Amino acid sequence: MVKQTLYEATNAAAAIMKEYANKNFTISNKEGINNLVTEVDHKCEDAIFSIIKKNFPNHNLLSEESGEFAHDSNHKWIIDPLDGTVNYANRIPICCVSIGIEVNGEILMGAVYNPFINEFYFAEKDRGATLNDKSINVSSTDNVKHSCLATGFPYTYLDVENGPLEVFGKLIRKSIPVRRLGSAAMDLCWVAAGRFDGFYEHKLNAWDSAAGYLIVQEAGGKVTDMKGNYYNPYQPGIIATNGIIHQQLLDVILGGDL
Numbered sequence: 001m002v003k004q005t006l007y008e009a010t011n012a013a014a015a016i017m018k019e020y021a022n023k024n025f026t027i028s029n030k031e032g033i034n035n036l037v038t039e040v041d042h043k044c045e046d047a048i049f050s051i052i053k054k055n056f057p058n059h060n061l062l063s064e065e066s067g068e069f070a071h072d073s074n075h076k077w078i079i080d081p082l083d084g085t086v087n088y089a090n091r092i093p094i095c096c097v098s099i100g101i102e103v104n105g106e107i108l109m110g111a112v113y114n115p116f117i118n119e120f121y122f123a124e125k126d127r128g129a130t131l132n133d134k135s136i137n138v139s140s141t142d143n144v145k146h147s148c149l150a151t152g153f154p155y156t157y158l159d160v161e162n163g164p165l166e167v168f169g170k171l172i173r174k175s176i177p178v179r180r181l182g183s184a185a186m187d188l189c190w191v192a193a194g195r196f197d198g199f200y201e202h203k204l205n206a207w208d209s210a211a212g213y214l215i216v217q218e219a220g221g222k223v224t225d226m227k228g229n230y231y232n233p234y235q236p237g238i239i240a241t242n243g244i245i246h247q248q249l250l251d252v253i254l255g256g257d258l
């Protein structure tokens with residue numbers, strides 16, 4: 001029932017994203033210039049909420065546009081109704097809905113769906129990860145110097161020591177391709193699918209990574225915070241890799257040279 005509801009909610013949000021892709025919708029600014037939210041983000045969130053609440057009225061919810069609704073439950077749905085809003089607002093089809101389910105503090109299930117390229121990622125703890133129902137695995141690249149990476153840049157916190165710009169500079173000066181898709185959930189799924197060897201970002205929120213974190217882990221990858229510790233989605237930094245290059249990438253992020 002939980003899995004079915006997860007699929008239903010994910011599909012409903014994706015259908016709304018598609019429906020509005022060729023229509024006009026309102027776009028407004030959150031804190032800071034170009035930190036956008038659209039009417040579609042809210043519509044997706046409403047649809048997800050109503051499906052979860054219909055089946056599990058007492059489950060806790062944490063969602064980007066509405067914050068937290070806490071009940072007396074050990075289940076928490078961690079929701080990014082539309083990840084990649086700037087892309088969506090510019091009609092760039094790299095965006096998705098992302099929903100992770102935490103039970104007693106542990107993420108046990110996650111789904112990410114990009115309806116524009118028809119990619120539905122799903123993972124359940126200890127049961128592997130799938131893309132459109134087919135099993136997926138991380139890459140086998142064993143040297144960060146030969147890897148293809150992805151990252152994202154926050155709206156603030158750019159110029160600190162070992163921060164986003166410094167790490168990016170270090171990697172691209174060594175001719176390592178570092179892509180910036182604009183959707184952290186897609187970045188994580190593409191690590192899981194073996195397209196990227198690794199992804200890192202200095203400042204994410206739990207809704208950006210909850211589902212993608214489990215999808216990478218279940219595809220055989222490794223996910224830690226930026227110190228190499230066990231990943232906790234409620235702190236900002238993330239490194240997600242195929243596992244083999246993890247320490248090498250971590251060393252660079254901690255200030256080492258390549």
Ligand code: IPD
Pocket residue numbers: 080082083084085086151152153154181182183184185201203204208
């Ligand atoms: C953003 C995207 C982006 C990442 C930002 C996120 P949003 O989420 O995932 O790739 O770099 O940190 O905030 O705002 O499009 O849901």
Ligand code: CA
Pocket residue numbers: 080082083084184207208
């Ligand atoms: Ca997001």
Ligand code: CA
Pocket residue numbers: 041064080081082083084085
């Ligand atoms: Ca979002």
